[in-house]
Amino acid sequence: MTSRMRRTQALPVLSAVPATTADGGGPGTGFWLGVVPVTVGEYWDYLCSAAADPAPRADPRAHGFPPTPGVGIRCVGGRLALDAADLDLPVTHVTWWGARAYCSWLGEQLGRVTRLPTAAEWEHAAGGGRGLRWALGDAFDRPLYAPEADGPRPVGSTPSNAFGLRDLTGNVFEWCADELVVDGPDGPVGGLGSRLLKGGAFTVRNPSSFENTTSFSADELTAVPYIGFRVLVEDAATASD
Amino acid sequence: MRQIDKQSLSVTVPGCGFNLIEFGARTFEMGFPERAFRAAPVHEVTLDAFLLGDRCVSAGDFARFLADTPGAVDHMMIDCVDPGFFVHRAAGFVLRPGCADFPMIQISFWAAAAYCNWLSDAEGARRVYDVAARTVDYTADGFRLPTEAEWEAACRVGWGAAPAVDPDLHNSLDAGSRMAAMRAGVSLAGNFSSAEPTPVPVTAPVPDAAGLHHMLGNVREWCQDRFGPYRSDPVSNPHGPAEGSFRVVRGGSYGEALATMSAVSRLAAFEGTRCEVYGFRVARSAGNLVTVAG
Structure with missing residues (x-):
């Protein structure tokens, strides 16, 4: 039996991303972004705080954890179990809707508007104010970003960028708020049920797949070991202007 | 049970959308003198009789395998990022609507091997692959993937060694x-865009002279062999x-120029690659056809 509550509730650590930067770009409004993707430990504490039961339950709209160990949370017989050695893995197998629900819950804890970043906000943050191709520079450092792996590695495995953010390039893709829009025969088509992904993952190899400006997308209900997410907390001072 | 039509030498595999075409034992000149095709030198190859899928394994074919054997394909063998015909949700792999007839893509060499093993199990044959041990x-x-010599021999029946020329016969x-009108992007199937080249269904309006569909174009096809240079000595x-x-991957794809496609053109792909231009068709040694019914 997994111990349900841990001693202190883990919440994401945030770093400030300024509005406009040396490259002249930027979203016009500063924001706070998770230093690393939301971890297994943080997501587990959320699940426990939201659940009335002894152990959190499966919820296919929000997450689809595998029955076997390896990604930190397992689903056995409809009940979730924590693998305590894997608290620092980025939480994966969480759908876009599950990631949104986590953001809403966190927003209530913080008293701030909390959501997934847009792809543009993510790119701005990952570019470090200088429009870098990858999170830490304009050269693709494969051993650093994308060592050979068949699963996620713990968060914080790469150094901080100029905004104090880690792990933007590589390890797991990160859900963004934006819906996929594709070119149809008669113009752009949305409503396809997919959302944008950023950052690359252990499942891809091509350096271009990891570039800050590259976006992929996946079905909103996707639950896989190579997609996680990080939170964006809006800047209250600016938002109230 | 397998049924064989002795006139066309076509074998139906129950539950699958493809048939197997028998190619008799043969000796042929494999390769091409021009270095650009990575197919020099030309050399003599002798093959035993073999069976080859008349079309690529479709997403619908692969869906039956995934549903039948949960856990046989892990996330390092199949990719479920767009565009693609499968998504992976809490309950497992899901075939997207309107996608069953398109080729199975986004799968590694070993996912194709796992599918072949599933067919072998269904037919009571001995597995060619140990997927865990690679x-x-x-x-x-x-069942197995075709060797590149088998693939080339079969493709030469329909197309010779010359580059493809008809834009409406090859995707x-x-x-x-006419070919572009069949593309996945037209209906946005698999979230493919209509602004870019995309796959067409595995069944062509007209198969080639050997009865094979889409050997040249549509998706590159995983072959059995590791990639290596040819030698001039005859081989068997x-x-x-x-x-x-x-x-080895053969046949070119919707993303390549028509003039690069031929029975002799070769490419190499990392066996773990999961990409929307890689698919496969199955093969089997014909000498193993010992339980033919009828």
């Missing part, structure tokens, strides 16, 4: 309007180098 048993009688970068039933992690 080994191949060439003496096993089950290439240069596809004509070659299956490539013993070491390495790059496999």
Whole structure:
């Protein structure tokens, strides 16, 4: 039996991303972004705080954890179990809707508007104010970003960028708020049920797949070991202007 | 039970959308003198009789395998990022609507091997692949990927060694309007865009002279062999180098120019690659056809 509550509730650590930067770009409004993707430990504490039961339950709209160990949370017989050695893995197998629900819950804890970043906000943050191709520079450092792996590695495995953010390039893709829009025969088509992904993952190899400006997308209900997410907390001072 | 039509030498595999075409034993000149095709030198190859899928394994075919054997394909063997015909949700792999007839893509060499094993199990044949150990048993009688020599011999029946020329017969970068009208992007199937080249269904309006569909164009096809240089000596039933992690892929894809596609053109792909331009068709040694009914 997994111990349900841990001693202190883990919440994401945030770093400030300024509005406009040396490259002249930027979203016009500063924001706070998770230093690393939301971890297994943080997501587990959320699940426990939201659940009335002894152990959190499966919820296919929000997450689809595998029955076997390896990604930190397992689903056995409809009940979730924590693998305590894997608290620092980025939480994966969480759908876009599950990631949104986590953001809403966190927003209530913080008293701030909390959501997934847009792809543009993510790119701005990952570019470090200088429009870098990858999170830490304009050269693709494969051993650093994308060592050979068949699963996620713990968060914080790469150094901080100029905004104090880690792990933007590589390890797991990160859900963004934006819906996929594709070119149809008669113009752009949305409503396809997919959302944008950023950052690359252990499942891809091509350096271009990891570039800050590259976006992929996946079905909103996707639950896989190579997609996680990080939170964006809006800047209250600016938002109230 | 397998049914064989002796006139066309076509074998139906129950539950699958493809048939198997028998190619008799043969000796042929393999390769091409021009270096650009990575297919020099021309050399003599002798093959035993073999069976080859008349079309690529479709997403619908693969869906039956995934549903039948949960856990046989892990996330390092299949990719579920767009565009693609499968998504992976809490309950497992899901075939997207309107996608069943398109080729199975986004799968590694070993996912294709796992599918072949599933067919072997269904037919009571011995598995060719140990997917966990990443080994191949060439003496096993089950389903497998075609060797590149088998693939080339079969493709030469329909197309000779010359580059493809008709834009409406091959789904290439240069596809004509009739071919382009069948593309996944037209209906946004698999979240493919209509602004870019995309796959067409595995069944062509007209198969080639050997009865094969889309050998040239549509998707690159995983072959059994590891990639290696040709030698000039005659060889019998070659299956490539013993070491390495790059496999031969054949036939070109919707993303390549028509003029690059031919029975002799070769490419190498890292065997773990999961990409929307890689698919496969199955093969089997015809000498293993010992339980033919009728």
